[in-house]
Amino acid sequence: MRFLIIIPAHNEEENLPFTLDSLQQQSFKDFKTVIVNDGSTDKTPEVIRKYTETDSRFETVDLQKSAHQPGSKVVNAFKNGLKTQNKDEFDVICKFDADIILSENYLETVENAFKNNPEYGLVGGLLYIEKEGKWIYEGNSNKTHVRGPMKAYRKECFIQIGGLRETLGWDNIDSILLENLGWKEIVIPELQVKLIKVKGADYTIRPADYYGRYFYFLGLNRFLAYTASAKEAAKSKSVSFFFKIIKAYETCKTNNLELKISKEEQKTINNKRWKMLKKKWLKM
Template sequence: MRFLIIIPAHNEEDHLSFTLDSLQQQNCKDFKVVVVNDGSTDRTAEVIRKYMDHDPRFETVNLQKSAHQPGSKVVNAFKNGLQTQNIDDFDVICKFDADIILPENYLKTIEKAFQDNPEYGLVGGLLYVEKEGNWGYEGNSNKHHVRGPMKAYRKECFIQMGGLRETLGWDNIDSILLENLGWKEIVLPGLQVKLIKVKGSDYTVRESEYYGRYFYFLGLNRLLAYIASSKEAMKSKSVSFFFQIVKSYEACRTKKLELKISKEEQKTINNQRWKALKKKWLRM
């Protein structure tokens, strides 16, 4: 199987070489890497050039500087990279971050998983972060969800679900849509991916505003959004946090901000959320 790997990168001069080195060291050699230099003002372009000069599998796309918004910016960069390639030449479409270190068997293991399981649509490993000199599981998401920094889609699945959505919540929307189409999302816990930089450290949006916007752009109806907000408030042990999230969500509704999902997809997402809640309640 041939891999197309697209890596959005904005001011990643300190991290990008670790990611690209780990790709060059892969057991699987049949891949192309497109690094999308998203308006970097540091030496990111120079780092990319060093790999391009010595390895024809590496290419780059240069974009003008854009506002850093969670979700939409990174998917916009990804799409710009994707447009430069003929998707028919590849079997697996990957969206990787510019600050991860992949184990040398990452692509080979993903390839085998796809070959042995035709129902697999999205496959990835688990994220690990460094804590006091040791690498440990990040733990910010359930172990059955492939995180945004290391997505690998079977091409047919990627096309059927309409690619990635340029919006906050894109890396949860994809999971729901592909599952609705009959594909499976699979996490391989043996694949431990090191995350160099803490996610969200360069976002300028307040946490409560982030959650409100996230629930809105995910397409959640009001009741589900309020339930999700209450869960986040309980985690923070703050009643005011609930009202702040709701205020952000309602502000988006009032402004009627454009969703990047269709009405039918929105219905699918809400139905899936209800099923998950009912399953959890019955277990309780």
């Protein structure tokens, strides 16, 4: 199988070398990497050039800086990298972040998983962060969900779900849509991916606004959005947090902001969330 790896990068001069070095050190060699320089103002272009000039498997695309919005920015950069390539030449399409370190057997293990399991549509490892000198499981999601920094899609699955959506929640939308189409999302626990930079640290959006917008762009109806908001408020032990999330959600709804999913996809997502709610909270 042949891999196409696309890495959006904005001001990653310190982190990107670790990511690209870990790719060069892979036991599996049949891949092409496109690094999308999203308007970097630091030395990211120089870092990229060191690899593109010495390794034919590395290419670059230069963009003007896009607005720093969670979700849409990174997917926009990814799409700009993807459109420079002929998808027919590849079997697996990866969206990796510019601040991760992969184990040497990462791509080989993912390839074997796809080869041996034709129903696998999305495969990845688990994220680890450094804390007090030790790499520990990030724990920011369940262990059955492939996180955004290291997505590897079987090409047929990627095409069937319509690719990635330029919206907040894109890395949950893909999971729901592919499952609805009969594909499986698989996490391989022994594949530990080191995350150098903690996600969200440079977002300016406030937590309540983030959740309100996230629930809206995920396409959740009011009941599910309010339920999810109550869950987040309970975690924070703050009633006011609930109302702030709802306000952000309702503001999006009032302004009729464009969703990047179809009505049918929205229905699929709501049905999935409703089933999860019944199973987890209502024990049905």
